[in-house]
Amino acid sequence: MTSHDCGTPTPSFQIISSLRYDPELPRVTGSLPTDEYFPVPRHSPYYLLSYHRDRLINAAKHFQWDEALESLQKDLSVFEDFLNSAIENKVKSWRLRILVDRHGKGLVEVNPVGAMDCWNLLVPPLHKSVPDVIWNVYVDSQATIPSGFTTHKTTARDDYSAARARAGITSPADTSEVLLVNPDGQIMEGSITTPYFRRRVLPESHDTSQPTWVTPPLKCGGNAGTSRRYALEQSFCVEQLIMSAELVDGEDCWLSNGVRGFVKGVVILT
Structure with missing residues (x-):
């Protein structure tokens, strides 16, 4: 530098x-x-x-x-x-x-x-603390077109700011997140986090050792986040397409980023 x-x-x-x-x-x-x-x-x-x-x-x-x-x-x-x-x-x-x-x-x-408790910076299976805050996780009401500015993090963040505004998130300190959706109805990522959902489709072998959690593939248009890479390399999750229509009101999820580590969330559809 x-x-x-x-x-x-x-x-x-x-x-x-x-x-x-x-x-x-x-x-x-x-x-x-x-x-x-x-x-x-x-x-x-x-x-x-x-x-x-x-x-x-x-x-x-x-x-x-x-x-x-x-x-x-x-x-x-x-x-x-x-x-x-x-x-x-x-x-x-x-x-x-x-x-x-x-x-x-x-x-x-x-x-x-x-x-914060630094154990929360590790993938959830390594946590030694109980999350004391549950984030509200909303789904954006409009689609975002994937581009290099969604795959890579830049100062060109108008799409993210607009999604947060539509969800009523007014401050970076809010314990709320909004999920971006591409034109095909696939979850891309969160506006400031990587989301993880409970697995929808189990392997054909029904191998119970496989990760319980899934995160959207990068082909959906989301960001290649650092905590996402960590979660994948630790086998906390695997990639799987998640359609916005599949989400269930009240279902639990995880969120992560490079500042907060891993936090619990709950999907709010109403």
Whole structure:
């Protein structure tokens, strides 16, 4: 990374990724028996650090931003140093929003974030705490057309803002989510989270060891989120098409993102 001042990128959007810095996270991940339960570097206070860099790299490749790609493909320690330079008080938890323009210039926005049990950052089977908040999960009333701006996270988020407004979600602090739906009626993702639903179709073998939870495939148009990748690699879930018409009022689900980890939700259709 070359600078904390992005200037005015051309075209007028940046690729982004948001993650949690939490000094308590290494205590939790360090207590896991092996690296197989959490991606390397396991003892970092940055949640899913390497996945966030990978996500930015994949976005730079998609948009053919060669200068950004060259900058992002440096050693992971360079990326971590870039984040470290933006945090003045490392004994507190922070929400970091990383923005990178087409020239590889980066900016890190640092904002306070509420305290939480870091066990909630692990996939639910590894949780050692009971979720104390259940999110209301709504379904968008209008379809969103998939594009590179839904597959990759960027500052061009008008579709997401519109979906949240239609659902009556007025603040990032709201414990509510809205599910985006593509023109074929398939669930894409949440406006700020990856959703997980109870499995609709079981394997033909009726193998009970298979994951109970499913998440929409990327071909539906949703974002390749970092916590989604973690959930898939940990076999918490598998990909499966979820039609909006299949959802049941009151059914439980999980939601995840790179700042909050995994939270419980309930689908509200009325």
